[in-house]
Structure formats: structure tokens, C-alpha cells
Amino acid sequence: MIPGSFSYHRPASVADAVKLLSDLGDDARPLAGGHSLVPMMKLRLATPAHLVDLHGIAALKGIRRDGNNLVIGAMTTQHELLASDDIAQSVPILHEAVLLIADPQVRYRGTIGGNVANGDPGNDMPALMMTLGATYRLEGAGGARDVAAADFYQGAYFTALEPGEILTSVSVPVPAVGHxxxxxxxxxxxxxxxxxxxxxxxxxxxxxxxxxxxxxxxxxxxxxxxxxxxxxxxxxxxxxxxxxxxxxxxxxxxxxxxxxxxxxxxxxxxxxxxxxxxxxxxxxxxx
Amino acid sequence: MNDLTPTREQRSAALEGMGCKRKRVEDIRFTQGKGNYVDDVKLPGMLHGDFVRSPHPHARVKKIDDSEALKVPGVLAVITAETLKTVNLAWMPTLAGDVQMVLADGKVLFQNQEVAFVVATDRYAADDGINKVIVEYEPLPPLVDPFKSMDADAPVLREDLVGKTTGAHGPRKHHNHIFEWTVGDKELTDAAFKKAEVTIKEMISYHRTHPSPLETCQCVCSFDKIKGELTIYGTFQAPHVIRTVVSLIAKLPEQKIHVIAPDIGGGFGNKVGAYPGYICAAVASIVTGKPVKWVEDRIENLTATSFARDYHMTTEIAATKDGKVTGLRVHVLADHGAFDACADPSKWPAGFFNIVTGSYDFPTAHLAVDGVYTNKAPGGVAYRCSFRVTEAAYCIERAMDILAQKLNMDPAELRLKNFIKPEQFPYHSALGWEYDSGDYHTAMRKMMETTGYAALRKEQAEKRAAFKRGETREIMGLGVSFFTEIVGAGPSKNCDILGIAMFDSCEIRLHPTGAGIARMGTKSQGQGHETTWAQIIATEIGIPADNIMVEEGNTDTAPYGLGTYGSRSTPVAGAAIAMAARKIKAKAQMIAAYKLEVHEDDLEFDIDGFRVKGLPEKFMSMKDICWAAYNSVPPGMEPGLEAVSYYDPPNMTYPFGAYLCVMDIDVDTGVYKVRRFYALDDCGTRINPMIIEGQVHGGLTEAFAIAMGQEIRYDEVGNVVTGSFMDFFMPTAVETPHWETDFTVTPSPHHPIGAKGVGESPNVGGVPAFSNAVNDAFSFLGATHIQMPHDFWRNWKAAKDLGAVA
Structure with missing residues (x-):
């Protein structure tokens, strides 16, 4: 239960993170809440030479309205989702499901981006995002693109993310009033x-x-x-x-x-x- | 006397003695993160050791190549069985009379077995080193199912035992056989079955589980080459025994070994025995001349160091038509894994399993236990129970329910009909024990009245009818359990560990100001000894508990004792404390008589001092006596006020209790809800009711976990698949039911303060209560016995097998 050695990077912008990931290639992994990656590293089932910690990127945080959509920054924690009145009122199923993710300690650290991007079929958010018709914003060296949650998952831990890409936000259409x-x-x-x-x-x-x-x-x-x-x-x-x-x-x-x-x-x-x-x-x- | 003179009640309360809900003094440091655990021990120049473990359950070790590992920066040494052979430590004795590989010697016998020990300057380097040790294995066929262990063509597991037809406990019947242990009168029992009006027979399994304390096993060994002294800090439930064992196997003089057990984060039987990590860390320290720390991780704890149970109990009861039991016959197949590493007293290869007649007056009984080897981790330890007592209680309590079902009798009524009666105590059981005291009928009736048992049965009947009408998909079970434990090992006439009698000890030293220190041979792992031991002394000698410091765990300062497990601390050390205190009290009485100028027979003890009979104003407090003990003792008397007692108990103690579990199960999902759990415990004299309640809560929570899902599971090829808390059921506060506790008090007649011990009762009585609730819920659909653990999917499967789910 002791990880191997790795280099640690903490970029301050999405552009820097994307550049690091594309420069470092397959040996690098982005780090969000770490709930999946860190245990895998402790078991040495994952042995990245570089960790690119996304916690220093302010642009990846927060929840905002964009027309009929709620746009949630990838590094928004599950605890922050629970604390959001906007989510509780307009997408109450998200509030309900997040409450069923583990315990408060996990939710203080776990992020929506990490939860949806890891491709773990056991995570609660992916199926919910498909149900809500959400789309994910992916950013890489070649620019940004939007992929529907329904098209994102290809197999266990296999997703539409290309090498060097980061999932930066989740856009959730607000369900109809009275749903x-x-x-x-x-x-x-x-x-x-x-x-x-x-x-x-x-x-x-x-x-x-x-x-x-x-x-x-x-x-x-x-x-x-x-x-x-x-x-x-x-x-x-x-x-x-x-x-x-x-x-x-x-x-x-x-x-x-x-x-x-x-x-x-x-x-x-x-x-x-x-x-x-x-x-x-x-x-x-x-x- | 005036208004300010404290009343007798006030004086008594000020002592915070026995019966007081005194707050736990150790919690001041535990709740502030100021405990001192083994992993907090950091010595200058300390190295770290970690194990290369086997991925195979059964394989020949062809070659170990450590050349790449030794190139890893920080790695200093790789120890293998070959290294250990140079100091004759490749194998070590187990507490059960077997031997166990410290590191794989030619073969591995279970998955995650210790193969090599990498020593490095830090834990990261040690782990890097582990990943560079290349071990070449030749896989061999694994033996997983204990029922196949004695097949003619079963693989030979223990090549070291080939040709040995006798083991530590008598003849061996097969190359994978460890022992056969029989108790009772076979002829008489067979005869009882022959003429029985009713019999039942069921194979009742108690699955493999694990004590899994939050703090895993660990140690720091530090060898001083100049002095030739070895200091071991370790998570030891029995530090003195560890010192003796180390002395015997490492051939070091015992006075040059210092064993220190600091704060321990839970033991539950996991920390009684000796493990390869201790030996390897000690050898590594001797080899390198530096302190070496070994700390097990959770996977290692769950998969390698000790397990509990894995008892498969074919149980038969003979009875009359009207429900009077006439005979009990039990055969146990005991799976010990690769080595018999039970922590039992030497003469008891199946522990005290012969308490299996339980609380009932069986005129005759016969028991046979066959121990076998399999390719699984070695054990099995007593997980929060006296040796094999929870297995025995589960066996008889399940069997009594099966009998009740066959006779169409209420299980509580069947028990009441067969209980040993109060006037039969001391009671000699058919399998050889002398029960000290009990009043089972009172306890059972109190449980039934308090819970409204009759009304619950009525509700169950209505729910069953509703289920049959298709109006509900929920079924209701009532789990009755009435257990008798046997704890307080034990009398030297029948209990020893490696030849050391199972006494325990206390040393009390009072200081001039009316304060003191008390040291015992026991070792708390969370039981609250620092609080309760002081309470016994407070009541016995009249010094406030707050003025007594309790210290355990350092073999240099504490008197020799056999440690804390099997609920033995209160029955044995608790008695030693009272006896030492009484020695002090006797001397104090002589001092008081001298100071008050009366004959000592004219004095009577009165809460916190001695009073002249008939002259209430002539009184000397214990506080003043302490002072006098250091300046004006009677002529010819030695000054000072201290005493030591080594207590060899005349008998075991027999706590008992009546439990009821009310459970609702959704047959469509198998999801259960424990609606209510009532636990009445009789542990004799109660020292601290709050600590008893806490112990009962903890034990019930572990019982709940075990019965409802906590399992160490192997797949059919010997891979252990429950190596983390994701897979091994460890309930949180959310899953844990609410506990209702109650009590009766039937003191032990042979114990100085009448106390019997309680820490393990709730686990012993709790498991059958949960399992009986599940079985009772399904019984009206035709179930006789459903094996544990009763997790959701297995409940659903039971419903499906019974035709209740499409």
C-alpha cells in the first residue's frame, strides 16, 4: 500500500495543464479528487511517472447558469454540489444522488469531473448524466470539444477522452418544471x-x-x-x-x-x- | 458532625469505585489524538521492513533473486528462509503446538504468505525493493475445501510432517489431518439417540471471518549489540508471553528482552499470537544493528495474520416429544489453514468448544473435533470470544431453534424448559465443566417481558398471514439467543500456554499522600483498564480511583501475566487486583489499630478508612494511613504500603445473557432491517456500568457484522477475494442497529468481587440472535437452516430457493 515515486505538477491554468499532459505523454495522469487514482497507485496497479494536480486551476471550479443549462466546473466537489441551492432547486435528482455517494469525508474531496471522467461503471454520476442528457467539455492541445455523456463511455475505464485531454466542465440541461x-x-x-x-x-x-x-x-x-x-x-x-x-x-x-x-x-x-x-x-x- | 460533614453516600461517591459510571480516563488522550501507538514509535536510525508475499495459494519456491532489489536506493537487505536458517529461525512454534514457516521454506502454502523480508531506510524504498525481488514459483494444486482435505488423493500440504503419525494432540489420520479431539461419553450418548422420540441433525457452518482491528499488527525491534539487549515495541495482547517466547526461540536471556506494548487500537484476538513480521524485524535489527519497524497494511492484516472460525459443526440433538433434551452429539471439521496457529491454552486444541451444551441440562453429550490443513491463512484465533466459545454458542443456539421448529414449539419456551435450574449450580456439564452460578429463567423471562415477546410473536403471525395473502413482500423474524460463556482462562489445573499457567497478577504501591500506582499483567486494547482497575482498588481500599494510576504493557515494570483476551482480565487480573488490595488493607488495618490505640479486631472498614467499632468518632482515613505507613508504623513492621498478588483462579466464570433480535426482510431484494435488538447480560458484579454498555455495544456491532456479511472468502482456486474494507463487511454507524441493553446480576461465588467478565458476551450471544432472526423469518416458508453470513443476496437466494421470489 505504498506508491512508487512520481513527479508532482500543479499547473495554474487549463492551458498549462493541457500542455503538461501533452508534453509528458502517457506517463502523466491528471489528478482530481484522487479517490480512484491514489488507491490504484498505492496498490501499484497505476504507476504514473507524473501527476498533474488540477487543484490549482481556479477556472475549473464553480457552478454557473448558461441559458437553460447548469455548467459545473470539473473540480467542483461533491460537497459543493450538495451546498448549491441552484442544483437543489433546478436539478434535485443530482442533489439526491450526490448524497448517496459514500460519506461526507469522501464528498469533501471527490469531484464531479473525476467521477464522470474516470469511466468507472460503479460511479453514480455517469448514468445520471446520461439520464439528464448532459454534455462534457473536453479540452486538449487541439482545442475544446463537447461530447454527450451518452457517447462518452466506451468500456470499463475507457472513454472518449483522447490522450492529453482534460474534462473541464459538465453541462446539465435543467429538466422541465414539474418533472x-x-x-x-x-x-x-x-x-x-x-x-x-x-x-x-x-x-x-x-x-x-x-x-x-x-x-x-x-x-x-x-x-x-x-x-x-x-x-x-x-x-x-x-x-x-x-x-x-x-x-x-x-x-x-x-x-x-x-x-x-x-x-x-x-x-x-x-x-x-x-x-x-x-x-x-x-x-x-x-x- | 455538621452540615459540611460528607454523608456516607458522598464519601462513597467520591471514591468512584465499583458500580460507578466513571468516565474513561484514557479517553482524554485518545479523543485528542494523543495516544501513543506502535507506529508513533520513531527511534533514531530506524529502518523499515516489508514483505514479498506469495501470489499463489500453493506452490514450490524454485528461486528467489534479490539482486535487482538490492540495487534499489535505500534497500539494505533481503531476508529469506535461507538467511533465517543461519539463526535457526526459518520456522517458529505456534501456540497450538504446531510449527509455522516464518518465511517460505521451499514452498508456499497460502496466498499472501510471507516469502522474503526487504529492509530499507524508509517504507517507500522497502516497497520499491519488494517489487524488484523476483521469485520463481512452480504452482501446485490448491486445497481450498476443508471437506476434501482428507480425501485419499488430496495434495500433501505439509511436507515437513510427512511420515509423522502423531501431532501435538495425538494421532493424525491423514497427511492433512492435525488432530482429533473427543470429549464426553460416546456410548451413553449413542444410546440416548437410539431411544430418542425426536432427533434433529444439521450441518451448521460458522464461516471464516477476521478480527480486523483498526490498528493492524506491527512492531519496532531494536537490538543493542553492546548490551546484548532486545527491545520490542509491539501490538501485543500478551506482552509477557511474547517476551518468554522470544527468549525461548531466539535463545536470548529473558532479562535482556524488553517488551513494551504501548496503546493498542483494538485486538479482538488478532494480537495474541506471534507473527513472521515480529521475528523478521527482530532478526533484521540483530543483523543491521539498527531499530527496524514493521507495520502491516490492511490487505496483509485481512489475508495473512490470523483469521477466526471456519468451523463446520454437524450437530444432533435427541429429545422427548414434549421437548426435553436427552442428548447432544457434535462433530466439528475445523479448518485451520496452512498451519495450526490457534491461540488456545496448550491442552485444548478446540479451545473450550465443549461448552457446546450451552445453558441446557443435557444428561449426556459427545463431541469430536477434527482439525485439518488447507491452503489458507493460518489460525484461527478467538475473535472477541473465549477460545471457540462463539462457535459453540452459535452451534447450540441454532440447533435449539431447529429443534423448536421440529417440535412446533416456541424457541423461548423450549429453552425455558431445558435450562439448568438455579438450584443445580454449581452445575457439572456432560462435557466436563463446572458452571459457577446462573439464574437463566429470570434472565429469559425478563427479556420476554421487556421486549413484549408474546406480542411480537402475534405480530409475526399476522405478517405471515398477510405475506401468504400477497399483501406484503416483507417477512419478520425473531431471533432468540440464550448463551452461557466460559471465560477467565484459567485455573492452572487445566490451562497453560506453552507450559506457563494462566494466572494473572497485580502490584499496588501506595504513596505517602494517599495516591498510588497499580500495575497488572494484562494489557488493555480499548477495554478501559486504566479506568476500571482503579475502581476496584478504590472500593477495596478506600482511595479515590482518580488517585490510582494504572499501568500495563511494559514487561520490565509490570508483574508477569498472561495478558488480555478471552474475557480473562476481570475474572483473573480483576481478582488479583482485589487480592493485592486486600493485602494492603490488612496492613493498613494494623497501622490504623496502632495509631488509634486499639486492637485491630476492634476496627471495621468504613468506605474510606477504619473506624473503631462502637466509637464512630474514632476513625482513621486511608489517606492518613498512607502517610503513617511512611513515618510511624508499629514497631517491628516494615514501612511502606505495597502488595503483589498472583491469582490462580479456582474455576472459570460463566457469564450468560438473553438476547432478542427483531428483523424485517424484504424478500425481493434480501435487504434486512434490524428493527430492534435487546441484550440482557449477566456478568456478575458490575464494575463500571458505562464501560459494560460500551463493551456490549461494540461486541454486538461485531456480531452484527459477522452474522450479516463479514466473511473472509476464497475462490475455488485459493485466491482470497476479501482483502479490503470494500469487500470485507465493516459496518459504519449508518448500518449499525440501535442497541437496547439490560442486565441481571448473579455474582460468581468463587471470584473475590463476584465479577465474571463481559467484553465478549455480546459477540458470543449476538451472532446466534441475528442468525436465528433470519432463520426464523424464513422458517414459515419451509427453511430449516440457512448458513451465515446473511447478506442481502443470500437472503434473496434463500427466498428464491423457497419459492418466495419468482
Whole structure:
């Protein structure tokens, strides 16, 4: 549990960070909250020769409005997300889900950028960002580009980030007024990754589901959008048969690994239950 | 007498003696981060050692190449079994009469076994060095399942034992067999089963788990070449035994070994035995002439130094139709891993597992335990319990529930029907113990009344009906547990460790101003000895507890004792404290008689001094007696006021308790909620009710963890897959249920203050309460016995196997 030696860099601007990363190449890793990278280094499963610490870059902090979007700087901590009235009021599912990330000590340090950029299917934010239709701003030596969260995740720890690129902000479209939402997470204990979790954002019209988006956490090597499950509930009042159909559609795209949280069959089964419960709770909240 | 004269109650309260909820004096430093733990020990020129460990569970070590490691800046030495052989320390004795490799000698026998010890100027360099040691292995077939260990074609694990048909505890039946231990009357028991009206039989497993104290095992060894003295700072629950063991195996004179156990961050049995890290650090210090620190990390702690349980108990009860037990038959398959490294008293290869008759009046019983080797980490230690007592309590408490289910009787009623009656004490059990005292019926009835047991059963019946009607997906379980512990090892007639009788000791020295210091052979790891030991002295001799400093853990200053584990401190050292205090009190009485000019028989002890009988105004306080002890003792008497006592207990003590767990389980997810947990403990005389409550809370939390998910798990090829707190269930305050505590008081008749010990009771009684709750919840769906741990997915699987989930 002792890391190997490495050089430490603390750039003051995104441009400097990008330059360092492109100059140092594959031997360099950007450091945000460190919750994933540092343990890997202590186990010597990651042995970067250079760490580029992003904590010195003021431009990567903060939450601001940009039209109908909330733009969140990548180095904004989970604690800061929880403290934001703007998030609590306009994207309450984000507030709800962040509260389910580990414990206060972790949230003081953990960042939204690190959480979404690492490509860890166990993290809670990626599936939620897909559900919300968020986009990520990626900046590299060749300039900046925006990638939809739904297009970002390619495999476990594999993302659309190119070598030398940094994820600098997350842009979240504010859901419609009166929308219903829920993030249902089954976990063994505080600090554990989800056995399975489901995010639901929906709107109702005349007691029937008008729009719906469903995201799934930790039931596949990437976060998932359960589009068939979401389609299955449109135009329904979420009766028992519909819920069953939606859960089955969601389970059909799950491919979790068997681990200490349970065998594949169990994780898929509770994944379906999380979808059902999230749909019911979201509908109850919708106006 | 006037208004300012303190009343008797005020004088008594001022002592903060036994029965007082005295605040823990050690917490002043612990809560301010001012504790002094082994990793806080930093000596000039200190080096750091770390282990190269085996990735294989079973392999031949073909070659160890340290040439690249020695080129790493800061790396000074790489110690291997070959190095250790030059000082005859490649193997070390275990407390269970086996031997254990210190470093891999030709073979590795479990994953993460210690292979080489890299010594460097700092921990980073040591770890860099580890990664440069190249070890060539030839993998061998691993043996993981203990039930296959004695198959004819099972791989030979211990090549050092080939051809040895006898082990430390008698004949060996197979090359992977360690011992067979039998107790009880087989013939009589078989006969009882033959004529039994009802019998039950179940294989009840207690899975492998781990004590996992927050502070891992660690030491600093410092050898002074000039003086030839070795100083060891270590996380030792039994520092004096460690000194003797080091003296015997390292052939150093015992007076030249100084063992110091500073503050310890939890032990729970993990820190009783000796580990390769201690030997390697000591050898490294002798070789380099510099202090060497070894600190285990969490992965190493969970996967290499000690585990607990891994007992597979085939249990049978014979009974009459109306529920009177007539016989108990238990066979245990005990998985000890690669080496038998139990920390048991020498004569007890399965500890005190023969307490398995529990709280019940079994006319006859028979027990056989087979210990076997597998390719897993060695052990197993007593994790917050007296030796193998939690296994025994789990076995009998689960079996009694299974019997109740078969007889269609309420499990509490079945227990009440079979309890040993108050008038039967001292009670001689069928498996050889003499229970000192108990009043089981009172404790059980108090539990049932306080919890509203009958109403809870009624609610359960309604919920079951609702479940069957499809109105709810939640099932409710009531887990009853009534345990009898056996603690306070122990009487020299049946307990020793490596030939040293299991007494304990106390030395009290009072100073002229009415203050003093007391030293014991025990060692607190969080139990609060500095607080409670002073309380015993305060009550016994009338000096305020605040004026008594308690010191343990330094073998140069403390009297020899066998240490703290198995809830032995209060039963054994607590008695030694009272006996030493009484010696002081006797001398104090002589001094008071001399000063008050009366015969000592005319004096009576009165809270904080001696009073002349019938003359209440003629009184001498202990404070004044202390002063007199240093300037005006009776002619012919030695000055001073100090005493030592070494206490060899006449018997064990037998704490008991009645627990109830109320649990609700969602069958669709397996998620459980502990709605209520009630724990009534009878530990005899209560020294500090607040500390007892804290001990019960801690023990219940560990019991909850073990029963509901805490497991050391190996995959089918011998990889240990629970090497961190991400995988090994360590509940936080959020998961931990609320605890309700209660008590009755049945003093031990043979203990000087009647105390029995409590630290481990909640773990012993708690595990069966949780497991019985889960089993009780599922019983109406047809379950007889569901193995622990009862984590979410296994609960769901139970529901699915019973047809309750599609």
C-alpha cells in the first residue's frame, strides 16, 4: 500500500495543464479528487511517472447558469454540489444522488469531473448524466470539444477522452418544471458501490407519462441508458404490467459481473427492482 | 458532625469505585489524538521492513533473486528462509503446538504468505525493493475445501510432517489431518439417540471471518549489540508471553528482552499470537544493528495474520416429544489453514468448544473435533470470544431453534424448559465443566417481558398471514439467543500456554499522600483498564480511583501475566487486583489499630478508612494511613504500603445473557432491517456500568457484522477475494442497529468481587440472535437452516430457493 515515486505538477491554468499532459505523454495522469487514482497507485496497479494536480486551476471550479443549462466546473466537489441551492432547486435528482455517494469525508474531496471522467461503471454520476442528457467539455492541445455523456463511455475505464485531454466542465440541461425524479441505489453499506442503481427523470401529462429517461449504474461495464425501458412507459400510468415490462426491458441490457455484492442473476433482478421503484417514486413526485 | 460533614453516600461517591459510571480516563488522550501507538514509535536510525508475499495459494519456491532489489536506493537487505536458517529461525512454534514457516521454506502454502523480508531506510524504498525481488514459483494444486482435505488423493500440504503419525494432540489420520479431539461419553450418548422420540441433525457452518482491528499488527525491534539487549515495541495482547517466547526461540536471556506494548487500537484476538513480521524485524535489527519497524497494511492484516472460525459443526440433538433434551452429539471439521496457529491454552486444541451444551441440562453429550490443513491463512484465533466459545454458542443456539421448529414449539419456551435450574449450580456439564452460578429463567423471562415477546410473536403471525395473502413482500423474524460463556482462562489445573499457567497478577504501591500506582499483567486494547482497575482498588481500599494510576504493557515494570483476551482480565487480573488490595488493607488495618490505640479486631472498614467499632468518632482515613505507613508504623513492621498478588483462579466464570433480535426482510431484494435488538447480560458484579454498555455495544456491532456479511472468502482456486474494507463487511454507524441493553446480576461465588467478565458476551450471544432472526423469518416458508453470513443476496437466494421470489 505504498506508491512508487512520481513527479508532482500543479499547473495554474487549463492551458498549462493541457500542455503538461501533452508534453509528458502517457506517463502523466491528471489528478482530481484522487479517490480512484491514489488507491490504484498505492496498490501499484497505476504507476504514473507524473501527476498533474488540477487543484490549482481556479477556472475549473464553480457552478454557473448558461441559458437553460447548469455548467459545473470539473473540480467542483461533491460537497459543493450538495451546498448549491441552484442544483437543489433546478436539478434535485443530482442533489439526491450526490448524497448517496459514500460519506461526507469522501464528498469533501471527490469531484464531479473525476467521477464522470474516470469511466468507472460503479460511479453514480455517469448514468445520471446520461439520464439528464448532459454534455462534457473536453479540452486538449487541439482545442475544446463537447461530447454527450451518452457517447462518452466506451468500456470499463475507457472513454472518449483522447490522450492529453482534460474534462473541464459538465453541462446539465435543467429538466422541465414539474418533472418527477428518483435515484434508487441498492448498496451494502455506506461507501460501497451500487449493487445496482437506477436514475429516472420523467414528466406526466394527464396522469400519463409524457417523457421519460432511465439510467443504470454498475450493471454493465459502462453506465447505461435504458431506452427501451423508458419507451415502454411512455403514455402509460405506470400500471403493474407496464412496470414489469419496463423492468424486464432494463434487465435485458444489463450484464453485471458476479462479485461480493451477489451473482449476476441477483444483480440483474435487483436492477429491475431499482428501475421499478425509481419509476414509481419519480411519478409520485411529478406535478 | 455538621452540615459540611460528607454523608456516607458522598464519601462513597467520591471514591468512584465499583458500580460507578466513571468516565474513561484514557479517553482524554485518545479523543485528542494523543495516544501513543506502535507506529508513533520513531527511534533514531530506524529502518523499515516489508514483505514479498506469495501470489499463489500453493506452490514450490524454485528461486528467489534479490539482486535487482538490492540495487534499489535505500534497500539494505533481503531476508529469506535461507538467511533465517543461519539463526535457526526459518520456522517458529505456534501456540497450538504446531510449527509455522516464518518465511517460505521451499514452498508456499497460502496466498499472501510471507516469502522474503526487504529492509530499507524508509517504507517507500522497502516497497520499491519488494517489487524488484523476483521469485520463481512452480504452482501446485490448491486445497481450498476443508471437506476434501482428507480425501485419499488430496495434495500433501505439509511436507515437513510427512511420515509423522502423531501431532501435538495425538494421532493424525491423514497427511492433512492435525488432530482429533473427543470429549464426553460416546456410548451413553449413542444410546440416548437410539431411544430418542425426536432427533434433529444439521450441518451448521460458522464461516471464516477476521478480527480486523483498526490498528493492524506491527512492531519496532531494536537490538543493542553492546548490551546484548532486545527491545520490542509491539501490538501485543500478551506482552509477557511474547517476551518468554522470544527468549525461548531466539535463545536470548529473558532479562535482556524488553517488551513494551504501548496503546493498542483494538485486538479482538488478532494480537495474541506471534507473527513472521515480529521475528523478521527482530532478526533484521540483530543483523543491521539498527531499530527496524514493521507495520502491516490492511490487505496483509485481512489475508495473512490470523483469521477466526471456519468451523463446520454437524450437530444432533435427541429429545422427548414434549421437548426435553436427552442428548447432544457434535462433530466439528475445523479448518485451520496452512498451519495450526490457534491461540488456545496448550491442552485444548478446540479451545473450550465443549461448552457446546450451552445453558441446557443435557444428561449426556459427545463431541469430536477434527482439525485439518488447507491452503489458507493460518489460525484461527478467538475473535472477541473465549477460545471457540462463539462457535459453540452459535452451534447450540441454532440447533435449539431447529429443534423448536421440529417440535412446533416456541424457541423461548423450549429453552425455558431445558435450562439448568438455579438450584443445580454449581452445575457439572456432560462435557466436563463446572458452571459457577446462573439464574437463566429470570434472565429469559425478563427479556420476554421487556421486549413484549408474546406480542411480537402475534405480530409475526399476522405478517405471515398477510405475506401468504400477497399483501406484503416483507417477512419478520425473531431471533432468540440464550448463551452461557466460559471465560477467565484459567485455573492452572487445566490451562497453560506453552507450559506457563494462566494466572494473572497485580502490584499496588501506595504513596505517602494517599495516591498510588497499580500495575497488572494484562494489557488493555480499548477495554478501559486504566479506568476500571482503579475502581476496584478504590472500593477495596478506600482511595479515590482518580488517585490510582494504572499501568500495563511494559514487561520490565509490570508483574508477569498472561495478558488480555478471552474475557480473562476481570475474572483473573480483576481478582488479583482485589487480592493485592486486600493485602494492603490488612496492613493498613494494623497501622490504623496502632495509631488509634486499639486492637485491630476492634476496627471495621468504613468506605474510606477504619473506624473503631462502637466509637464512630474514632476513625482513621486511608489517606492518613498512607502517610503513617511512611513515618510511624508499629514497631517491628516494615514501612511502606505495597502488595503483589498472583491469582490462580479456582474455576472459570460463566457469564450468560438473553438476547432478542427483531428483523424485517424484504424478500425481493434480501435487504434486512434490524428493527430492534435487546441484550440482557449477566456478568456478575458490575464494575463500571458505562464501560459494560460500551463493551456490549461494540461486541454486538461485531456480531452484527459477522452474522450479516463479514466473511473472509476464497475462490475455488485459493485466491482470497476479501482483502479490503470494500469487500470485507465493516459496518459504519449508518448500518449499525440501535442497541437496547439490560442486565441481571448473579455474582460468581468463587471470584473475590463476584465479577465474571463481559467484553465478549455480546459477540458470543449476538451472532446466534441475528442468525436465528433470519432463520426464523424464513422458517414459515419451509427453511430449516440457512448458513451465515446473511447478506442481502443470500437472503434473496434463500427466498428464491423457497419459492418466495419468482
Amino acid at each position: 418527477g425524479y428518483a435515484y434508487e441505489k441498492l448498496k451494502r453499506k455506506v461507501g460501497d458501490y451500487a449493487t445496482a442503481a437506477a436514475a429516472v427523470v420523467l414528466t406526466l401529462s394527464g396522469g400519463k407519462v409524457a417523457t421519460c429517461s432511465i439510467g443504470l449504474t454498475n450493471v454493465h461495464e459502462t453506465p447505461l441508458l435504458a431506452t427501451d425501458a423508458a419507451k415502454a412507459v411512455i403514455g402509460t400510468s405506470l400500471d403493474a404490467a407496464t412496470l414489469k415490462k419496463a423492468a424486464a426491458a432494463a434487465e435485458a441490457i444489463m450484464a453485471p459481473a458476479a462479485d461480493a455484492r451477489g451473482p449476476v442473476e441477483y444483480r440483474k433482478h435487483v436492477g429491475g427492482i431499482m428501475v421499478t421503484r425509481a419509476l414509481q417514486r419519480a411519478a409520485a413526485k411529478a406535478k
